[in-house]
Amino acid sequence: MRRTMILFAGIAVLALLLVPATSGASGGAGVRAQATSSSGDLQAQGRGIYLQSCAACHGPDPNGPSEYSSVPSLKDVGGAAAVDWAVRTGRMPFQSTTGPAIARGKSHFTEQEVHALSAYVGQAVGDTLVPEVNAGKGDVARGQRLYGQACAACHGMSGAGSALGGENIAPTMLGVSALDVAEAIKTGPGQMPPGGGIPEYAPTESASIQQVNDIAAYVAALNKERLNRGGVPIGGKGPVPEGFVAWVIGLGLLVLVVRWLGTRT
Ligand code: HEC
Ligand code: HEC
Numbered sequence: 001m002r003r004t005m006i007l008f009a010g011i012a013v014l015a016l017l018l019v020p021a022t023s024g025a026s027g028g029a030g031v032r033a034q035a036t037s038s039s040g041d042l043q044a045q046g047r048g049i050y051l052q053s054c055a056a057c058h059g060p061d062p063n064g065p066s067e068y069s070s071v072p073s074l075k076d077v078g079g080a081a082a083v084d085w086a087v088r089t090g091r092m093p094f095q096s097t098t099g100p101a102i103a104r105g106k107s108h109f110t111e112q113e114v115h116a117l118s119a120y121v122g123q124a125v126g127d128t129l130v131p132e133v134n135a136g137k138g139d140v141a142r143g144q145r146l147y148g149q150a151c152a153a154c155h156g157m158s159g160a161g162s163a164l165g166g167e168n169i170a171p172t173m174l175g176v177s178a179l180d181v182a183e184a185i186k187t188g189p190g191q192m193p194p195g196g197g198i199p200e201y202a203p204t205e206s207a208s209i210q211q212v213n214d215i216a217a218y219v220a221a222l223n224k225e226r227l228n229r230g231g232v233p234i235g236g237k238g239p240v241p242e243g244f245v246a247w248v249i250g251l252g253l254l255v256l257v258v259r260w261l262g263t264r265t
Contacts, residue, residue, distance in 0.1 A: 006264060039119070046120025049113055053093045062124040070098040078187025078194070079127025084118040085183035100168050100190055104175075131203045131212065133182035138210075138217025146211055147218050150197035159222045164191055174226060178216035185212055 050062065054074075059066045062074040074083065086092040090105030107114065122128035148157060156162055159173030168191050186203045188194030195201030198215075201208045 046116035080122025135178040135216035138213035143214035143218030
C-alpha cells in the first residue's frame, strides 16, 4: 500500500516535470510550421530582415538600384539561391561597400530567417529557384571527371582552392555542402561563371541536376577523405535539438526517483 502510493507520487512528480518541457518543444516546432505555411507572413518577415540588414547597401527595393556603384543590385546576382548561399555561408551582410566578400563564416541568421529573406528577395527579383541537389544520387567517378573538366582549374583537383589575382580567390571545397555546390553553380558568385563551366547547364534540366549531384558527390568524397586523414575539425554543429535537454533532465529525474524508491523498500 505504502509502496504503491510512493510509486504514484513519483509518477505524478515526473509527469508534472515533463509536461512543460515537452509542450515547450512542440511550441517551437509549431512556430516554424506556421511561418512556412503562411507565405504572406514569410514575405513580411523577409522584408523586415532585408530592410534592417541589407537595404543600406543593396537599396530599399531588392529589384531596384543599390546605394553604391561598388555594390551589386540583387536583381543581377542570381535570385533566391544567391541570397540563400551568401547569407547561409556568412558572407552577407557584409561590412564594406566594396568586394570581394570572400570570407566564409557563421550565419548571422537562423535557418528560418534565411529562408524568409531568400523567399522575399527571390519573389522581388522574379527568381525564387533554389536548385535541387542530392549528393546521395550522385556518382563519384562521373563527378570527378566533370569536376576535373569544369571546376579544377579554379578550385584545384583536391579542392584546395587557388588565388585568382587581385584579392579574388576560388575558395576551398573543404566544409562545403552539397547545397553550397548547387547554389554556387546556379548563380556563379564573384569570378565564378554561372553554370561553373558545366556545358549547357540549366538548373531545372534533369541532365544538369544529375551532373550537379555527381559533382556534389565528388566534393563530399573529398571532404570525407580529408577528414579521414585527420586533423581537420568539422565546423558548425547544429543547434541542440529542442527537447533533447528536456529528455536528459527527465531521464535523470527518473533515475533519481527509481533510486529513491529502491532505498525505501
Ligand atoms: C555594407 C554593405 C553591404 C550590406 C549591409 C550587405 N551587402 Fe550584400 N554585397 C555587398 C557587396 C560589396 C557585394 C559584392 C561582393 C563581391 O563582389 O564579392 C555584395 C554582394 C551580395 C550578393 C552577391 C554575392 C555574390 O558573390 O555573387 C548577395 C546575394 C548579397 N550581397 C546579399 C546580401 C543580403 C541578403 C544582405 C542582407 C542580409 C546583404 N547582402 C547586406 C555589400 C553589402
Ligand atoms: C573561373 C574560376 C571558377 C570556376 C571555373 C569555378 N569556380 Fe567555384 N568559385 C570561384 C570563385 C571566385 C568563388 C568565390 C566567389 C565569392 O566568394 O564571391 C567560387 C565559389 C564556389 C563555391 C562556394 C564555396 C563556399 O565557400 O561557399 C562553390 C561550392 C564552388 N565555387 C563550386 C564550384 C564548382 C563545383 C565548379 C565547377 C562546376 C566551380 N566552382 C567552378 C571560381 C570558380
